[in-house]
Amino acid sequence: MLPAPSRYFTVVAVATFWLGTSALADTTPPIDWTSLPVEEITLFYPGQSSFQWLHSREHPGARMVGRGIACKRCHDDAEQSMGNDIVSGGRLEPDPIEGKNGSLQLAVQAAHDEKNLYLRFRWKTQAERPGVMHNYMRYDGQAWAFYGGPRSAMRVRQGQEPPLYEDRLAIMIDDGDVERFAEQGCWLSCHNGMRDMPGEPAAEAVRSHPYLGEGGLGRDDVRKYLPVSRTDTSISWDKVKSPEDLAKLKERGVFLDLMQWRAARSNPVDMADDGFVLGYRLFDDGNNPFSWNVDRNSMTPQFMFDPEKVGKKSLTVSDIETGPEPAALIREENATRYNPDAEWKEGDVLPGRLLSRVDARGSAADNARVAGKWEDGSWIVTWIRPLDTGHGDDITLKRGNTYTFGFAVHDDNVTTRFHFVSFPVVVGIGKGGDITAVQLN
Ligand code: HEC
Structure with a gap:
């Protein structure tokens, strides 16, 4: 049986004091997964098929898209061939990644009880290692610098640095x-206008934008947003409604819930992040399970591995080839303050991110029972999402209703457009849907 939430939190709080938490997150749902149906969803590589492209003359379906006709009306069961076509290069992918798969099969199982939605995912990774390394820093004998990056980055394409970017499920x-x-x-x-999309503005243009830039969100790039958040018919990145209008929309529930399981930044503490999309892609209120481990002024790490707990103070460049253990710095579990005098050697590596389950708080920490393990070349992720998180920046799921889900997987060291996405999927809580979350007794 699953403990009642109040008891669950008490147990965690008490146990944290003694042991640290990540090993204690109760990620085991009261479910025999082998008895539940498996739905296979095909995710495919979209390249630069933006909202604007879909409405342009280049897309034969533009007129019908403008009228709100479903993509699947014309593209049902075409995901694999579309993905294979786009990924190989051409008008929707000017910069293809050699050898990249065009689609991905996501196996999904779902169940619910009166408190939670239980999801289980399985997908095969293209790489023969899990993508658990992210924002690593390397010491070159004199100074620390970021090392590795997504496959789309020039220095990685040219072979100067290794592909290092976390796997994700959104x-x-x-x-x-x-x-x-x-x-x-x-x-x-x-x-x-978004990162890695056509018409990407210069960082300076975003910084001087009243809503996105320094006087507002403090960003220097453009991320996801909804058409309803813009004022012009082209739904341009810079034509944002007023903060008051956006707040009213949010209040009325006009936003998408967006949650991401991250193999490097959330999985090591058994969590996923929690955010939403309206005028931008933002995290919910509170604290994420991850933060930076870099002092930006001195470009030095703030924490290192605790030699007493891990047996070493850092990783090395050669660990990256085999898969480091541990891959993540967790404040309450294996980290200690960075010691600048600890005889650092060329090729030493430290994560540029610091994780903490204990410091994660508020609505940003709602996905606190998510566990992924990589075995036999596949990720298996089990996700427990409260039906009602109790927070206004989340969607409350009700039994007997259906919801539209979109799934995305970032596989094999990629970010931005280089992911796989699904057409809309209807999920029924107890009944209805392409996927029905089976009621548990
Ligand atoms: C009225 C029918 C219709 C609708 C609705 C429609 N499309 Fe299309 N789409 C087409 C046709 C026809 C093509 C060109 C043939 C092809 O590539 O499949 C196309 C091409 C595409 C391509 C390029 C595929 C490739 O291989 O290069 C993408 C991506 C695409 N559509 C995405 C979408 C998405 C996303 C939606 C929903 C928002 C959508 N389409 C809605 C008819 C439609």
Whole structure:
């Protein structure tokens, strides 16, 4: 039996004091997964098929897309061939990654009880190692510098640095308040002007933007947003509604829930992050399970591995080839303050991110029972999402209702457009849907 939430939290709180938490997250749902149906969803490589491209003359379906017709009306069961076509290069992928797969099969199982939605995912990774390394820093004998990056980065394409970027599984949820999400899913949130998309503005242009830039969100790039958050018919990145109008939309529930399981930044502490999409892709209120481990002024790490607990103070460049153990710095488990005088050698490596389950708080920490393990070349991720998180920046799932989900997987050291995405998937809590979350007794 699953402990009642109040008891669960008490147990964690008490146990934390003695042991640290990540080993204690109760990620075992009361479920025999082998008895539940498995739905196979095909995710495919979208390249630069932005909202603007879909409405342009280049897309033969543009007129119907403009009328709100579902993508699947014309593209049902075409995911694999579309992905293979786009990934190999051409008008929707000017910079292909050699050898990259065009699609990915995501196996999904779902169940629920009166408190939680239980999801289990399985997918095969293209790489023969799990993508658990992210934002690593390497010492060159004199100074620390970021090392490795996504396969799309020039220095990685040219072989100067290794591909290092975390694997991710993202879930978007709409409860019917986002117009056309049911028909067109993730594509509503993907626009020209975003990172690695056509028309990407210079960082300076974003910084001087009143909402996105220094006077507002403090960003220097453009990330996901919804058409309803813009004022012009092209849904341009810079034509943002006023903060008051955005707040009113949010209040009315017009936003997408967006949660990401991250193999490097959340999985080591048995969590996923929690955010939403409206005028931008933002995290929910509170603290994420991850933060930076870099002092930006001195470009030195702030924490290192605790030799008393790990047996070493850092990783090495050669660990990266075989898969480091541990791969993540966890404040309450294996970390200690960085010692600048600890005889650092060329090729020493430290994670540029610091994880903590204990410091994660508020609505940003709602996904606190998510566990992924990589075995036989596949990730298996089990995810327990409270039906009602109790927070206004999340979608409350109700039994008997259906919701539109969008799934995305970032596989084999990639970010931004280089992921795989699904057409909209209907998930029924107890009944209905492409996927029905089976009621548990
Ligand atoms: C009225 C029918 C229709 C609708 C609706 C439609 N499309 Fe298309 N789409 C087409 C046709 C026809 C093509 C060109 C043939 C092809 O590549 O499949 C195309 C091409 C594409 C391509 C390029 C495929 C490739 O191989 O290069 C993408 C990506 C695409 N559509 C995505 C979408 C998405 C996403 C939606 C929903 C938002 C959508 N389409 C809705 C008819 C449609």
